[in-house]
Amino acid sequence: MKKLLTTFALLLVGVSAFSQQNVRELDEINEDNSWLKLGVNMGVPVGDISNYSSFAFGLDAAGQFMRTDNFGLGVASGYTQYFKKSDVAGAEDFGVIPLGAMFRYYPQPAGVFVGTDLGYSFYTGSGMSESGAAYIRPQVGYHNYDWNIFGFYNHAFTSDPGMDVQAVGVAVTYNIRFK
Numbered sequence: 001m002k003k004l005l006t007t008f009a010l011l012l013v014g015v016s017a018f019s020q021q022n023v024r025e026l027d028e029i030n031e032d033n034s035w036l037k038l039g040v041n042m043g044v045p046v047g048d049i050s051n052y053s054s055f056a057f058g059l060d061a062a063g064q065f066m067r068t069d070n071f072g073l074g075v076a077s078g079y080t081q082y083f084k085k086s087d088v089a090g091a092e093d094f095g096v097i098p099l100g101a102m103f104r105y106y107p108q109p110a111g112v113f114v115g116t117d118l119g120y121s122f123y124t125g126s127g128m129s130e131s132g133a134a135y136i137r138p139q140v141g142y143h144n145y146d147w148n149i150f151g152f153y154n155h156a157f158t159s160d161p162g163m164d165v166q167a168v169g170v171a172v173t174y175n176i177r178f179k
Contacts, residue, residue, distance in 0.1 A: 043169025
């Protein structure tokens, strides 16, 4: 699975290298090429964590700059709460706060997009023996000028695979333009 995710990340970097028309610099930020993305996500835990948690709900926040007409990059964060299964003794709710870089490829001004977030997730709650983990969150979805809706796979992984936090889900974000 890690090889698949690494391949996906490298594919995004490769695609961006071939779409270098109209490269913008950071001092060119305006409402046409940069925005704040705010939204919600819902997911179902998978892997070992699904033995303890049955549902995840969270908030997403990201700042995105369109480096070219097709390639966006930025910073992603948020908070996701993983709710314990009621029938598992000793299970506790816990949270995950990701902080990472986001990469998006938009083939058209509206339509399908692919992307990933890469970074570090901080765990909250007394039930976690680790303080955090590296994470990757590949995504495929639909976008237009104002909205994004996408499916994702989130994987926060540590050296102890039993502490990995994985989920599949859907998210929706709204684009607030920078002025």
